[in-house]
Amino acid sequence: MSNKRKILIILVVLLIIDFYSVREKEPxxxxxxxxxxxxxxxxYDSKVDSEIFTKVFAQIRDIEERxxxxxxxxxxxxxxxxxxxxxxxxxxxxxxxxLLEKSKYYSDISRGKFDxxxxxxxxxxxxxxxxxxxxxxxxxxxxxxxxxxxxxxxxEEENKAFLTQSGMEVDLGxxxxxxxxxxxxxxxxxxxxxxxxxxxxGNIYALGEKDxxxxxxxGIQDPFRPINNYLAYILVKDKSxxxxxxxxxxxxxxxxxxxxxxxxxxxxxxxxxxxxxxxxHPSSTDADALxxxxxxxxxxxxxxxxxxxxxxxxxxxxxxxKIYFTSGAKENFTLLxxxxxxxxxxxxxxx
Amino acid sequence: xxxxxxxxxxxLFCLVALVLGLSYSKFYSQNSEKKLVIxxxxxxxxxxxxENLEREENIKITISPQEYVTLHxxxxxxxxxxxxxxxxxCVQTGEIxxxxxxxxxxxxxLFVYFEDKGIExxxxxxxx
Numbered sequence: 001m002s003n004k005r006k007i008l009i010i011l012v013v014l015l016i017i018d019f020y021s022v023r024e025k026e027p028x029x030x031x032x033x034x035x036x037x038x039x040x041x042x043x044y045d046s047k048v049d050s051e052i053f054t055k056v057f058a059q060i061r062d063i064e065e066r067x068x069x070x071x072x073x074x075x076x077x078x079x080x081x082x083x084x085x086x087x088x089x090x091x092x093x094x095x096x097x098x099l100l101e102k103s104k105y106y107s108d109i110s111r112g113k114f115d116x117x118x119x120x121x122x123x124x125x126x127x128x129x130x131x132x133x134x135x136x137x138x139x140x141x142x143x144x145x146x147x148x149x150x151x152x153x154x155x156e157e158e159n160k161a162f163l164t165q166s167g168m169e170v171d172l173g174x175x176x177x178x179x180x181x182x183x184x185x186x187x188x189x190x191x192x193x194x195x196x197x198x199x200x201x202g203n204i205y206a207l208g209e210k211d212x213x214x215x216x217x218x219g220i221q222d223p224f225r226p227i228n229n230y231l232a233y234i235l236v237k238d239k240s241x242x243x244x245x246x247x248x249x250x251x252x253x254x255x256x257x258x259x260x261x262x263x264x265x266x267x268x269x270x271x272x273x274x275x276x277x278x279x280x281h282p283s284s285t286d287a288d289a290l291x292x293x294x295x296x297x298x299x300x301x302x303x304x305x306x307x308x309x310x311x312x313x314x315x316x317x318x319x320x321x322k323i324y325f326t327s328g329a330k331e332n333f334t335l336l337x338x339x340x341x342x343x344x345x346x347x348x349x350x351x
Numbered sequence: 352x353x354x355x356x357x358x359x360x361x362x363l364f365c366l367v368a369l370v371l372g373l374s375y376s377k378f379y380s381q382n383s384e385k386k387l388v389i390x391x392x393x394x395x396x397x398x399x400x401x402e403n404l405e406r407e408e409n410i411k412i413t414i415s416p417q418e419y420v421t422l423h424x425x426x427x428x429x430x431x432x433x434x435x436x437x438x439x440x441c442v443q444t445g446e447i448x449x450x451x452x453x454x455x456x457x458x459x460x461l462f463v464y465f466e467d468k469g470i471e472x473x474x475x476x477x478x479x
Contacts, residue, residue, distance in 0.1 A: 030393070031390060031393055031462060032392075032393040033392065033393065033457065033460040036457065037457065038455055038457070038462060042476075197475055197476050199476050202477065202478055202479035203478070204476045204477075204478045206475065206476070210475065216475045216476075217473070217474040217475050218474065218475060218476055218477070218478055219473075219474040219476065219477035219478065220477075220478055221477055221478060221479035226444060226445070226452070227444075227453070227455075227477075227479055228451050228452050228453060228477050228479070229452075230474065230477050233473070233474050241478040242478065243478045243479050245479065248479065278478055
């Protein structure tokens with residue numbers, strides 16, 4: 001081959017790379033409002049049938065309608081379960097039975113800090129609907145006494161569940177978004193899609209990797225700045241990243257700010273030194289439940305719990321701007337904001 | 352190597368295309384930084400090129416006969432200055448001026464953000 005040809009071939013190759021470098025960065029995205037939040041699906045594979053978005057959003061809508069406690073939708077199996085509290089077993093879909101089982105498991109390992117029957121307290125505080133009045137002490141006590149996951153009985157073989165006390169209420173708010181993300185990933189994989197980001201109100205699932213041997217970069221929200229300002233990023237592949245923070249879903253009542261992470265034992269939003277917890281896990285359902293669980297447990301117990309679970313990693317951010325990790329999270333983490341310092345977990349373990 | 356006039360022309364053409372392609376992506380990224388997208392209920396409602404905005408503007412987005420949102424836009428950015436929504440989170444969000452930032456009004460299913468197509472992002476998503 002002559003030198004001329006070689007030069008030409010090189011130039012043409014460069015040109016192709018050049019144009020692709022512009023195009024490949026553009027995913028196909030669609031947003032919708034579901035599960036009480038904003039849902040964004042971004043697909044990075046080159047060949048995508050836009051029908052897939054319709055399918056995905058229909059599935060998430062179905063999950064919302066079957067699991068909501070907010071709108072009085074006849075389809076909601078959770079409303080049916082709650083209405084039947086104190087009366088008897090009712091039949092539910094197998095996937096809801098699975099979610100209830102999983103929720104009970106997290107309630108168990110956190111000794112009730114996470115409690116799937118938190119419903120009466122959530123309703124009372126109505127932090128989602130922004131009804132601005134502080135519940136009376138009497139009402140809080142009454143609601144608090146109804147919360148006990150051990151009184152949710154599940155018959156796995158018959159796909160039935162039963163809340164034993166009248167007035168009890170299950171609330172899947174801390175797990176349904178994660179479940180929706182996992183189901184979305186299932187649909188995408190079946191359609192042959194390998195590269196995508198699912199964002200359900202800040203609950204992220206990063207499917208595959210961005211490019212060959214280039215992982216996804218997921219930002220971690222700075223708990224003291226507006227949404228989408230991140231203080232760090234982590235590199236992930238086929239993982240979900242879910243964050244729980246006391247900066248989300250807040251309500252101001254008489255000059256005091258209350259957040260949405262309620263503690264069943266006190267009936268109040270939990271107060272500890274944490275500002276946010278992010279969980280990295282291959283299952284978004286688990287990541288979702290664990291982020292709430294770890295936040296409610298607080299720094300020390302939370303770290304201990306996540307460290308004991310085989311697939312989970314966590315990043316804890318305290319109110320005094322210190323960052324703590326489980327052992328596997330640190331290597332993929334890059335801090336961008338110098339106001340924060342890295343705390344030492346190993347020192348902390350000795351105490 | 353024996354280069355003819357035609358060969359040189361082809362090489363020159365390729366080089367120019369290469370440079371143009373690279374600068375296009377750069378130019379495009381700078382340019383689109385100020386393209387504001389307003390989405391209502393999952394559909395694009397309006398796209399505004401802030402860079403070429405003649406003067407600041409208040410855009411009234413009607414949700415229903417009684418409900419509306421007023422979005423203020425100028426060359427710098429955008430903010431919701433008034434909303435009839437129950438929680439006012441969109442108003443409290445304040446002004447957005449950079450790509451990656453967004454204003455969300457959940458009760459009205461309104462999503463306002465800067466277009467980020469063609470830009471090499473530092474990150475792919477934010478977990479919050």
